[in-house]
Amino acid sequence: MRIINKKIIYFVVLLFILVGLGGVWERTKEEPTREKQEEDILYKSVMTTVFWVGENSDESNGFIPNHKSYWDSLWLEHYGGIDDPNDRCGYNPCAFIPKENPFYFALPYGDRNEDGTQKDSVKLIPWYKNISNKESQIKNVWIEIKYKNKICYAQWEDVGPFEDDDFDYVFGKSEPKNIFGVSAGLDISPATWDCLGMTDNAVTKWRFVEEKDVPEGPWKLIITKSSVSF
Known part of the structure; x- marks a missing residue:
């Protein structure tokens, strides 16, 4: 028993x-693991569209041409020509080798007032530095972008889509203010678009990264170093 x-x-x-x-x-x-949860917090998930240097204005882009950028009145010239999304040789336009990084993007926050002075909100940027008012705190900064199983990197070279003072989205936790078209919160270049394997507007995830943490890849073959040029 x-x-x-x-x-x-x-x-x-x-x-x-x-x-x-x-x-x-x-x-x-x-x-999900704690590490995975913390990692996901760093990324922003937003509708993403394509734009390019030299893009003409039409209904799809709110009649905003891209011959010049937020920081460069001669962007088209300094880049080397039109970054044609329909005529590609690898990640470059077939017509020329770009003078600046073909992996670029636009986010809807600019760091300057209409008179060229820095916005007060600039001092709230995480990496703010006390630099010359003629320099930008955000131009050339890198982000990491995820789409499905692809990860690519790009530099900040313009402001948009359709907004230029959406600080709470770009550096905070708010949704993008933009309600035009597909309500995109990120514009990416043809090279970045192709690198991610995108074929239509779609939601991607992005986060800021320091240049030292950007791995080797096609996005580092030509690195943009230019400063503000009006």
Whole structure:
């Protein structure tokens, strides 16, 4: 009788252990790790569209031409020509080799007032530095972009889409203010678009990264170093 009782006790204990392990396994399988949760917080998920240096104005872009950028009145000239999205040789336009990085993007925040002075909000930028008012705090900054199983990197070279003072989205936790078209919160260049394997407007994830953390890749073959040029 004692032997039977012991066997029953062992069986019950073993059953509880197995049930407990099963619960832990299910939670581990279903719940993302803390590291994954913290990583996801760093990314912003937004509708993403394509734009390019030299793009003409039409209904699709709110009749805003891209011959010059927010920081460069001669962007088209300094880049080397029209970054034609329909005539590509690798990540470059077939007509020429760009003078600046073909991996570029636009976010809807600019760091200057209409008179050229820095906005007060600039001092709230995480990497703010006390530099000359003639320099930009954000031009040439890098971001990492994820789409499906692809990760690519690009530099900040223009402001948009359709907004230029959406600080709370770009540096905070708000949704983009833009409600025009597909309500995009990020514009990317043809090279970045192709690198991600995109074929239509879609939601991507992005986050800021320091240049030292940008891995080697086609996005580092030509790095834009130019400053503000009006």
